Amino acid sequence: xxNRTYTADAEPGDTVTVAGWAHEIxxxxxxxxxxxxxxxxxxxxxxxxxxxxxxxxxxxVNVNRESVVQVSGAVEEEERAPTGVEIVPEDVEVVAxxxxxxxxDPSGKVDADISTRLDNRTLDLRMEExxxxxxxxxxxxxxxxxxxxxxxxxxxxxxxxxxxxTEGGTELFPITYFGQEAFMNQSPxxxxxxxxxxxxxxxFEIGPxxxxxxxxxxxxxxxxxxxxxxxxxxxxSDAMDACEAVxxxxxxxxxxxxxxxxxxxxxxDFEAPSGDFPRLTYEEAIERINATGELDEQxxxxxxxxxxxxxxLGEEVGEHYFITDWPSEIKPFYIKDHDDDETLSTGFDLMxxxxxxxxxxxxxxxxxxxxxxFEQQGLDPDAFEYYTKMFKYGMxxxxxxxxxxxxxxxxxxxxxxxxxxVLFPRDRQRLSP
Numbered sequence: 001x002x003n004r005t006y007t008a009d010a011e012p013g014d015t016v017t018v019a020g021w022a023h024e025i026x027x028x029x030x031x032x033x034x035x036x037x038x039x040x041x042x043x044x045x046x047x048x049x050x051x052x053x054x055x056x057x058x059x060x061v062n063v064n065r066e067s068v069v070q071v072s073g074a075v076e077e078e079e080r081a082p083t084g085v086e087i088v089p090e091d092v093e094v095v096a097x098x099x100x101x102x103x104x105d106p107s108g109k110v111d112a113d114i115s116t117r118l119d120n121r122t123l124d125l126r127m128e129e130x131x132x133x134x135x136x137x138x139x140x141x142x143x144x145x146x147x148x149x150x151x152x153x154x155x156x157x158x159x160x161x162x163x164x165x166t167e168g169g170t171e172l173f174p175i176t177y178f179g180q181e182a183f184m185n186q187s188p189x190x191x192x193x194x195x196x197x198x199x200x201x202x203x204f205e206i207g208p209x210x211x212x213x214x215x216x217x218x219x220x221x222x223x224x225x226x227x228x229x230x231x232x233x234x235x236x237s238d239a240m241d242a243c244e245a246v247x248x249x250x251x252x253x254x255x256x257x258x259x260x261x262x263x264x265x266x267x268x269d270f271e272a273p274s275g276d277f278p279r280l281t282y283e284e285a286i287e288r289i290n291a292t293g294e295l296d297e298q299x300x301x302x303x304x305x306x307x308x309x310x311x312x313l314g315e316e317v318g319e320h321y322f323i324t325d326w327p328s329e330i331k332p333f334y335i336k337d338h339d340d341d342e343t344l345s346t347g348f349d350l351m352x353x354x355x356x357x358x359x360x361x362x363x364x365x366x367x368x369x370x371x372x373x374f375e376q377q378g379l380d381p382d383a384f385e386y387y388t389k390m391f392k393y394g395m396x397x398x399x400x401x402x403x404x405x406x407x408x409x410x411x412x413x414x415x416x417x418x419x420x421x422v423l424f425p426r427d428r429q430r431l432s433p
Contacts, residue, residue, distance in 0.1 A: 001017075001019055001070075003017055004017055004018070004019055005017060005018055006018070006038055006039070006040040007020065007036065007037070007038050007040055007041050007042060007043040007083075008040035008041045009040070010043055010075045010085055010087070011075060011085070012075055012076055012077040012085055013075065014074075014075045015072075015073070015074050015075070016072070016073070016075055016087065017070060017071070017072040018036055018038065018043060018070070018071050018072075018087065019038065019068070019069070019070045019071075019095070020036045020037050020038030020039075020068070020069065021036070021037050021038070021066050021067070021068060021069070021106075021126065022034060022035075022036065022063045022064065022065050022066060022067045022068075022069050022098075023035040023036065023037035023042055023065070023066075023106075023107065024065065024107065025060075025061060025063065025065065027061055030048070030049055030050060031046065031047065031048055031049065032046075032047040032049065032057070032060070032061045033045065033046055033047070033086075034047070034060045034061070034063070034069075034071075034092075035082070036069060036071055036087075037126075041083065042082060042083065043081075043083060043085065043086070043087060044078070044081040044082060044083070044085075044086040044087070045060060045071050045073070045086065045087045045089050045092070046078075046086045046087070046088055046089075047060050047061060047089070052089075056089065056090075056091070056092055059092045059093075059094060060089060060092045063092075063094055063097070064097060064098045064099065064100045065098065065100075065102070065107075066098040066102060066106060066123070066126070067094050067095075067096060067097045067098040068094070068095040068096040068098075069092060069093065069094055069095060070091075070092070070093045070095055071087055071089050071091070071092050071093075072089065072090050072091040073087045073088050073089040073090045073091070074087065074088050074090070075087055076088055102123065103116060103119070103120045103123065104116055104117060104120055104123055104124065106123050106124075106126035106127050107127075108127050108128070108129065112124075114417055114419060114420075117130070118419060118424075118425060118430065118433075119433070121423060121424060121433060125423075128264050129264055129265060130420075132258075132260075132261035132262075132264040132265050133261075133265070133409070133413065133415070133420060133421060134423065135258065135261050136254055136258050136261050136262075136265075136409065136412075136413065137405075137409050137421060139253050139254050139257050139258050140250045140253065140254060140405070140408060140409055140412070141206060141405070142253065143249045143250050143252065143253025143254070144206070144227055144246055144249060144250050144253075145204075145206070146249065146253075147245055147246050147249035147250075148204040148229070148246065151202065151231075151242055151245070151246075152202055153202045153203055153204040153229065153231075154200045154202065154203050154204075155203070155204055155205065155206075156188075156191075156192065156195055156200070156203045156204070156205050157205060157207060158185070158188040158191035158192065158205060158207070159185060159191065160184060160185045160207070160208060160210070161175070161177060161182050161183075161184065161185070162182065162183055162184075162185045163182060163183070163383075164183070164383045164384055165183050165185075165186055171186060171211045171212045171213060172184075172186065172212060173210050173211075173212050173222075184210035185209060185210060186209055186210060186211055187209055187226065187228075187402060188205050188207065188209075188226065188228050188402075189228075189334065189402070190334075190384070190387045192205060192228055192229075192230040192400060193230060193334070193363055193387070193395075193398065193400075194387065194390055195230065196230050196231060196232040196395075196396065196398040196400075197232070197390055197391075197393070197394070197395045197396065197398075201231065201232040201233070201396075202230070202231040202232065202234075203229075203230055203231075204227070204228060204229045204230075205226075205227075205228045206225065206226070206227050206228075206405065207225070207226065207228075208223055208224070208225060208226070209223070209224055209225075209226045209402075210222065210223055211224070213427075213428075216427060216428045216429070218416060218417040218418060218419075219355055219407065219410070219418050220418070220427070221406065221418060221419075221422065221425060221426065221427055222426045222427055222428065223425075223426035224404060224405070224406055225404070225405035225406060226402050226403070226404065226405065227246070227402070227403040227404075227405050227408070228400065228401070228402045228403070229242055229243070229246070229360075229400045229401055229402075229403075230363075230398060230399070230400030231398060231399060231400060232396040232397070232398045233396055233397060233398070234362070234397075234398060234399040234400070235346070235362050235397065235399055236324070236346040236347075236348055236360070236361050236362040236399050238399060239348075239360050239361070239362070239399035239400055239401055240277075240279070240322055240324075240348055240350075240360070242401075243350055243358055243360065243401050243403070244276070244277050244320075244350075246403070247273070247320065247350070247357070247358075247403070247408070248272055248273055250408060250412070251271075251272035251273055251412065252272040254270070254272075254412065255270055255271060255272050265413060267413070273319060273320055277319070277320045277321050277322055277350070278317060278319070278321040278322070279321070279322040279324055279348075280317075280321060280322065280323055280324070281323070281324050281325040282323055282324065282325050282326045282327065283301070283325070285305065285313060285323045286299040286300075286301070286303065286305070286309075288313055288316060289305065289309040289312055289313050292312040292313070292316065294308055294309070294311075294312040295308060295309055295312075301327065302327050302329060302330060304330060305323075307355075310351065310354075310355065310356065311353075311354065313351075314351060314352065314353030314354055314355075315353060317351075317353060318353060319353065320350060320351065320352055320353075320357075321350075321351050322348050322349065322350055322351070323348060323349045323351060324347075324348045325338070325344045325345070325346075325347075325348075326344075326345050326347040326348070326349075327343060327344065327345065328342060328343055328344060328345040329343075331345040331347040331361065332347075332377070333364075333370070333373030333374050333376065333377045333379065334363050334364055334370065334373065335347040335361040335362070335363065335364065336361065336362045336363055336364040336365070336369075337364075345361060346361045346362035346399070347359070347360070347361035348360055348361055348401075350401075350403070352407075352411040354411055355407060355411065356407075357403055357404055357407050357408060357411065358401050358402065358403045358404075359401065359402055360399070360400055360401025360402065361399060361401070362397070362398070362399040363397075363398050363399060363400070365391065365395045365396060365397050365398060366391070367388065367391040367392050367395075370388060370391055371388060374388075406418050406421045406422055409421040
């Protein structure tokens with residue numbers, strides 16, 4: 001729109017044209033106010049009924065809330081106005097009227113449940129709190145990309161339609177691809193490994209992954225955003241260092257560039273993590289969980305960590321931490337075992353006190369060991385020949401990880417439901433909008 005002024009830029013003495021949404025109308029009898037909201041904030045428009053054209057007043061006072069409006073006029077100082085200024089209008093145009101009955105209240109004065117909000121996401125993001133979450137999410141992705149570039153990574157994009165599942169199992173989404181069966185990719189894992197064997201060596205990707213999760217909980221999704229890293233000539237310790245740097249960069253970016261959004265969400269003392277993240281071995285983790293007495297049955301070697309166990313340990317640790325040296329038997333086939341103890345893998349998880357954020361490790365780069373890993377997990381190596389054959393041609397030692405983007409935002413902001421951090425979630429009940 002030509003000559004448009006954002007509400008935050010309106011200064012006393014200016015003649016402006018602002019455009020946005022009719023946020024609120026206050027009719028006090030002889031005087032009325034229209035509050036116009038745009039992406040930068042709100043501004044008050046004053047109508048003195050006895051001194052203004054009747055049609056102008058009627059247009060401004062009778063407009064339905066959330067209609068798109070355009071207002072032109074002089075900006076005057078007014079200490080009693082919410083932003084210290086107001087517009088005395090010369091022209092008001094209703095660009096796109098809104099129905100008087102709205103499915104939710106974008107002003108936030110009337111609460112709406114999460115289902116109603118997700119059904120009407122466009123209206124929901126007119127609320128300051130909802131909008132703030134996605135502005136923070138955008139800053140997280142910007143900061144993460146910048147940190148990856150500082151680590152000399154090349155950004156890649158891998159296929160989301162594949163012939164075989166990365167991890168197999170029941171979490172695959174099958175589709176029909178020109179008459180043959182294909183799947184939505186569970187992870188860029190195999191492709192990013194192939195890239196570290198190329199001339200790129202160190203890569204990252206931020207993109208969607210798909211899992212037919214049976215769980216329908218506040219922290220599970222069927223389509224999620226994965227932040228992935230892989231580097232040649234890295235071991236698992238190097239990969240954890242990179243992971244820590246990326247997570248810290250996300251927090252630092254938000255702390256530096258999202259103060260307004262944090263205040264909107266009530267985070268006045270938001271801080272980036274300081275110090276190195278503790279690294280506990282799997283054995284230490286189960287011992288500490290057992291010592292809390294929170295579980296009905298004691299964990300033993302080889303058990304996966306139950307949610308209540310993660311919570312108990314997270315509460316005790318009180319910050320981000322790694323769990324390392326997992327049993328080989330419960331990690332994927334592509335995770336390398338320790339050279340001096342084949343019962344221990346180089347796999348690791350990064351944990352927030354409330355949940356797992358990252359899974360990673362050093363990868364098996366030796367062809368014979370890789371094929372044996374497929375067979376041990378009941379997978380057919382021939383179905384993955386496009387992947388395994390490249391390990392015959394000089395695959396370097398390498399390591400990497402995958403970080404759940406929505407989980408990072410959810411834990412950073414203390415959100416109750418991961419769907420708060422997704423524009424249009426896909427779960428077992430939701431395929432639209």
